[in-house]
Amino acid sequence: MPRLTLPQAEQLAQAILRRHGFSEAYVQSIAATVLAGERDGCSSHGLWRLLGIVQTLKAGRVEPCAEPQVHDQAPGVVRVDARGGFSQLAFAAGLPLLADKARTNGIAALAINHCVHFSALWIELEALTELGLVALACNPTQAYVAPAGGSRPLFGTNPIAFGWPRAGQPPFIFDFATSAIARGDIELHRRSGEPLPPGWGVDRQGRPSTDATEVLDQGAMLTFGGHKGSALSTMIELIAGPLIGDLTSLESSAHDAGSKALPYHGELLIALDPQRFLGEQAAQHLARAEALFMAMQAQGARLPSQRRYAARANSLEQGVEITQTLYDDLQALLD
Amino acid sequence: MPRLTLPQAEQLAQAILRRHGFSEAYVQSIAATVLAGERDGCSSHGLWRLLGIVQTLKAGRVEPCAEPQVHDQAPGVVRVDARGGFSQLAFAAGLPLLADKARTNGIAALAINHCVHFSALWIELEALTELGLVALACNPTQAYVAPAGGSRPLFGTNPIAFGWPRAGQPPFIFDFATSAIARGDIELHRRSGEPLPPGWGVDRQGRPSTDATEVLDQGAMLTFGGHKGSALSTMIELIAGPLIGDLTSLESSAHDAGSKALPYHGELLIALDPQRFLGEQAAQHLARAEALFMAMQAQGARLPSQRRYAARANSLEQGVEITQTLYDDLQALLD
Structure with missing residues (x-):
């Protein structure tokens, strides 16, 4: 190779x-x-x-030279209009103002609108944790996943990610899809003819299915964690969709109109500044977070990254x- | 009855x-x-x-007449010291300033410290959604749950809740423990002698166990959703613990010192104002959230509340x- x-x-x-x-x-x-x-x-x-x-x-589904526009939406909110470009430039354009606002207010949000998105969220969270900020990020994708109790694609694979800065160490970061599994893994089962493990998908009547073709073509994927994962996925649709004036996963699929391009939608990030929450006691309390990580590792649990x-x-x-x-x-x- | x-x-x-x-x-x-x-x-x-x-x-583990103290910690952060009282008064004391800050900044946080806690989070989220705010809340509890890959109690049952206001309708609210199941349900299995369903707990070596007594006395409970639920539970330990200068679940258990009192710890709430994120377009975008709820219900999915x-x-x-x-x-x- x-x-x-x-x-x-x-x-x-x-x-x-x-x-x-x-x-x-x-x-x-x-x-x-x-x-x-x-x-x-x-x-x-x-x-x-x-x-x-x-x-x-x-396919003409992304602007190769779009210049993102930064809007100072509110004292705690930055909006960046990616103007149809990939999300990276929009994030980079909004990052300095997001960090300023988080440091001033203790908490701030960055809404990225009208972007084409393929990036893992941990990359952005690393940029935020490098600035000493705690951060959350999430976005819808396109409709592949049924809500708990449903049978039709409505939610995206809707990733959620969280980052926590650590002194002298790489940050604590998790970044996972709220779907039970990546769509690509179901595709692999279709190709190999292997049955799906339970919990990955449903047929068109919403019944559990282990048939990859049925799940992909007629039924839907499922979220991780049953009704709890489904609730989280709904939250992501709402706060990284309508709350920021951008598309839900179903609307993103409609926008795609079968072009199979990378998805077009928004993204929400929230940054929190431990220094502003804790003042002079920040170091002492961040040391207690280190004790938590040590206790996890001492019993054989792996940190997510x-x-x-x-x-x-x-x-x-x-x-x-x-x-x-x-x-x-x-x-x-x-x- | x-x-x-x-x-x-x-x-x-x-x-x-x-x-x-x-x-x-x-x-x-x-x-x-x-x-x-x-x-x-x-x-x-x-x-x-x-x-x-x-x-x-x-047991002398709660102050029956404590008066919560409100601190204007930062432009986007309210801190309320419950001074050892139950959380309700601290939340009520902090709510007006939290709402003011969310409306001014678009996003704000309320950290409740040093409270004794037994309330479901949806009660507080209803108070926030009634003011037209989107809100998130979470807290640690006491150490009952092992991290994914671990074998010993470290995390609490760590609830997370989310609320979204709906015009002319009760709000969309979810509120769930990040443990696979409530501790009380495992107690019921111990009493009845029934085996636990898989996924609820592990023995002292971290192996899956269906023995309620083993899980409660030697092993640990598990989170919902495998390593993803475990990651979320870790996040709750961090943001509603060290980030707000308050106890992790393990520290809360140590503080309890076997008294079996209601747990003493902190709580974090985040409020977001759709009016501030969306301005004049708020009504139009909130209507798209209603379309999402209708699409969920149209395929037989139940809204969480x-x-x-x-x-x-x-x-x-x-x-x-x-x-x-x-x-x-x-x-x-x-x-």
Whole structure:
């Protein structure tokens, strides 16, 4: 399998993006995103994403040179209109004002509107935790998942992510889909003909189904955690949809109109400043959070990002390996 | 079974609280809380709670006349020191400033510290949604639950709740424990000798266990939703613990020191003002939230609070029925 150093992988990504007409700001920020995914062992958010990015551009479903507009919506709220571009530039444009507001007020929100979205949320949470901020992020996607008790696609895979800064250590970060499983995993079962584990999907009558084709084509995926996961997914639809004046997953699917482009919707981030909550006692209380992490690890529990950080350490030393097929597909995007 | 009108139930609760020396402000607010639980069919948060409330008082583990102190911590943060009293008065004391800050800034937080806590969170979220605010609330409890991959009690049952105001309708509210099941349900299995369903608990080696006694006495309960629920529970420990300068569930258990009193810890609420996020377009976007709720119900999914609202309508007409045992126990508290 071809092995690339991280600079080689980044240059390849940049060359592909430049070749297809993205402005230099998008070339840099999108390449950094897919590189971070590949580096951290999240290949579904890695270089492979460039195929969908170029496809979305060719379908006319993303603006390659959109300049995000930052609105100072309220003392605690930043809005960034991505104007149909990928989310990365909008996030970068809103970050300084979000951090300022969080430091002034203790808590602040960033609403990103009208963006095309493929990024894992942990990348943004790392940027916030590096500033010493605690942060939450979530977004709808497109309608694949039925609410608990339902039978039709309505919710997206709706990720939610949380970050907590740690002194002298990588942050505590989790980032998970509220669907029971990624859609890609159900696709893999369809291809292999293997039955789905229980809890992944329902048929068109809302009955539990282990048939991947039935779940994908007639029924729906399910959320994780039964009615509790379904409630969380509803919350994400609401606070990262109507609350910020942007699309729900069902509306995003309608907007897509079968083009199979990367999804177009909004995103909500909330940042909290421990210094502002705790004042002079911040260090003392953050040390108690460290005691919690130690107690988790002492009984064999893994912190959510540990696997990702291990992959990162490995990639920094040895670069990344991708399949020959992916390498060839990426090279073809340079022609 | 004895049936009480809602005024009768409230007067009974008030008489018990007065008899045991709570200040009139606590008499009113605690009685309103247990009445709301009983009325909405949540008997575990209903009149039955008075037994634990009086027991906690007799054990010297709650201040019956504490006056909460409100601190304007930051432009977006209210802190209320409950000074060892029950959480109700602290929430009521902080609510006006929280609402002001949310309306001014778009987003604001209320940190309640040093309170004794037994209230369901939906009661507070109803107060916030009545003011037109979207709200989130969460708190640690005491250590009963192992992190995913662990084997020892570390997290609490850590509830999380969310409320969304609806014009002319009761709000959309969910309120659930991040444990797979309530501790009381495992106690019931211990008494009946029935095996636990899979996913509720682990033995002392962290292996799945269906033995209630083993789970309660040597192992630990589990979160809902595997590693995702465990991640959420960790977040609640952090943001409603160290972030607000208050106890984690493990620290709350240590503070309890075997007294079996109602738990002492903090609580975090976040309020968001849709008017401030959306301005003149608020009505249009909130209507899209209604479309989401209709789409859920059209496919047979229930909104999270529907059962509670149905019980409420019934109780308002017919009063509430409690067991003779509970009625006798409550009467005994009047002696």
